[in-house]
Amino acid sequence: MLPLAQSKLHFFSLLSSWGYPMSNSVISTVRTIPESAAPETLQPIIRAERIEKYYAQPSQNRIQVISPTDLSIVPGEILALLGPSGSGKSTMLRMLSGLSRPSAGQVYWHGRPIAESAINVSIVFQSFALFPWLTVQENVEAPLRARGLDADERRERSLRMLDTVGLDGFEAAYPKELSGGMRQRVGFARALVVEPEVLFMDEPFSALDVLTAENLRSELLELWSRKTMPTKAVFLVTHNIEEAVLLADRIIVLGRNPGHIRTDFRVQLAHPRDRKSEPFTQLVDYIYKVLTRPEVAPLAAPDQSTGKPPRDQRQMHYQMLPHARPGGVAGLLELLIDKGGKDDIYRLADDLAFEIDDLLPIVDAAQLLGFLIVEEGDAAITPSGTAFANSEILRQKELFRAAALEHVLLLRQIRRALETKNDHTVPEEFFLDMLDEQFSEDESLRQVETAVNWGRYAELFDFDAARRRFILPEEPEPAVPIEDAE
Numbered sequence: 091m092l093p094l095a096q097s098k099l100h101f102f103s104l105l106s107s108w109g110y111p112m113s114n115s116v117i118s119t120v121r122t123i124p125e126s127a128a129p130e131t132l133q134p135i136i137r138a139e140r141i142e143k144y145y146a147q148p149s150q151n152r153i154q155v156i157s158p159t160d161l162s163i164v165p166g167e168i169l170a171l172l173g174p175s176g177s178g179k180s181t182m183l184r185m186l187s188g189l190s191r192p193s194a195g196q197v198y199w200h201g202r203p204i205a206e207s208a209i210n211v212s213i214v215f216q217s218f219a220l221f222p223w224l225t226v227q228e229n230v231e232a233p234l235r236a237r238g239l240d241a242d243e244r245r246e247r248s249l250r251m252l253d254t255v256g257l258d259g260f261e262a263a264y265p266k267e268l269s270g271g272m273r274q275r276v277g278f279a280r281a282l283v284v285e286p287e288v289l290f291m292d293e294p295f296s297a298l299d300v301l302t303a304e305n306l307r308s309e310l311l312e313l314w315s316r317k318t319m320p321t322k323a324v325f326l327v328t329h330n331i332e333e334a335v336l337l338a339d340r341i342i343v344l345g346r347n348p349g350h351i352r353t354d355f356r357v358q359l360a361h362p363r364d365r366k367s368e369p370f371t372q373l374v375d376y377i378y379k380v381l382t383r384p385e386v387a388p389l390a391a392p393d394q395s396t397g398k399p400p401r402d403q404r405q406m407h408y409q410m411l412p413h414a415r416p417g418g419v420a421g422l423l424e425l426l427i428d429k430g431g432k433d434d435i436y437r438l439a440d441d442l443a444f445e446i447d448d449l450l451p452i453v454d455a456a457q458l459l460g461f462l463i464v465e466e467g468d469a470a471i472t473p474s475g476t477a478f479a480n481s482e483i484l485r486q487k488e489l490f491r492a493a494a495l496e497h498v499l500l501l502r503q504i505r506r507a508l509e510t511k512n513d514h515t516v517p518e519e520f521f522l523d524m525l526d527e528q529f530s531e532d533e534s535l536r537q538v539e540t541a542v543n544w545g546r547y548a549e550l551f552d553f554d555a556a557r558r559r560f561i562l563p564e565e566p567e568p569a570v571p572i573e574d575a576e
Contacts, residue, residue, distance in 0.1 A: 138162070139195055141158070168323075175446075179292075181349070183213070226262070230283050255278055288324070326338065332466065343380050369392070376391055416543070426475075490548045498541075507520070
């Protein structure tokens with residue numbers, strides 16, 4: 091259990107980001123740390139040592155949410171945590187902030203166990219988390235009241251923070267009188283008024299419209315660079331890849347089942363960061379591949395001076411087949427044509443009422459087949475993708491077949507093996523043995539299942555589930571002209 095005063099601080103700090111734009115300006119410089127004093131060499135504020143989270147079951151088994159993990163938060167950096175749904179991002183945030191105890195391992199605050207320390211953090215969630223019966227000023231004063239500060243100091247600090255976030259003049263207003271963006275801004279002021287050493291933010295911009303979110307990201311960097319924010323480090327949980335590359339000094343990408351760190355690298359791009367620059371887009375594409383190819387060991391992050399990824403010395407035999415059906419690919423391409431051939435992936439997910447993690451395999455499948463190009467979070471249809479989407483069903487199968495043979499090594503190998511064998515059949519085990527060298531046993535089975543779906547649709551081969559064998563389909567006999575039949 092956390093001490094009572096500390097618990098009050100945490101509950102009063104479950105706040106959301108601001109959402110009312112102060113200006114459209116973008117900063118030209120940002121606080122940096124000399125190469126000789128990189129954050130990794132600094133004494134961490136928070137250090138996690140082999141922390142994990144699991145839930146015991148009536149049987150002796152347990153549900154593992156996060157595997158043993160080491161992680162540090164150091165002064166002078168914005169650290170972004172990315173990962174698919176279910177990877178434990180919010181659980182990690184709660185353990186690092188002291189809201190939840192790890193099942194094993196230890197979290198340290200300036201070298202001491204966090205449970206024995208008087209920590210000073212605030213947490214910003216995507217919901218407003220305001221008290222509707224309190225005025226703006228009273229909402230911002232709430233955590234200071236929990237700390238026992240006198241009325242004069244509470245008033246001075248709250249007014250100063252409201253002015254910092256651009257809410258001067260709204261002190262006496264109630265939350266119901268404010269726009270959603272302004273309520274977000276009040277929540278942010280309340281998080282900062284306690285002058286936290288570490289500011290935790292859990293998807294702070296996800297509930298905002300695109301324009302407001304963009305303005306607020308710029309203003310966050312402005313407050314950070316000018317040292318107007320009374321905080322030494324920021325820990326940001328996000329689903330948005332571009333947001334992480336735009337804001338963070340360091341990015342960690344989690345995998346899931348259970349949650350674990352897949353890659354951890356520093357972003358060395360100078361601010362303001364150009365979304366159109368090659369290094370920026372290379373980082374976005376790199377993170378996208380790490381997120382959507384969980385069974386493939388990620389490479390090192392791209393060289394950010396040129397944007398070129400390091401040369402891979404390993405021989406990769408098979409691409410990771412995204413687990414998506416051809417019908418889903420066709421539907422996505424048709425939707426893109428209706429939208430002019432290009433749209434933001436996250437907007438597409440909203441339009442389809444999909445979770446982003448459900449849409450990404452379909453996008454990845456279309457990209458693998460050469461029907462889509464994905465850049466900077468936008469999916470753009472290619473000429474071959476347009477031809478596929480606009481064709482009749484039989485023609486679609488022909489185009490899918492050609493694309494699959496050209497781009498997918500596993501399908502090409504299955505087809506060639508069937509053509510080579512005298513009986514035109516090949517056991518499933520033959521390909522599972524080869525896939526097992528690159529993928530886990532479960533993923534190898536899923537790869538074959540996806541290959542069967544694609545191969546059947548394209549009429550490349552059939553599959554006998556009882557015998558577990560691939561079969562080359564018989565070529566249809568050519569139609570006999572009517573006059574010859576007579």
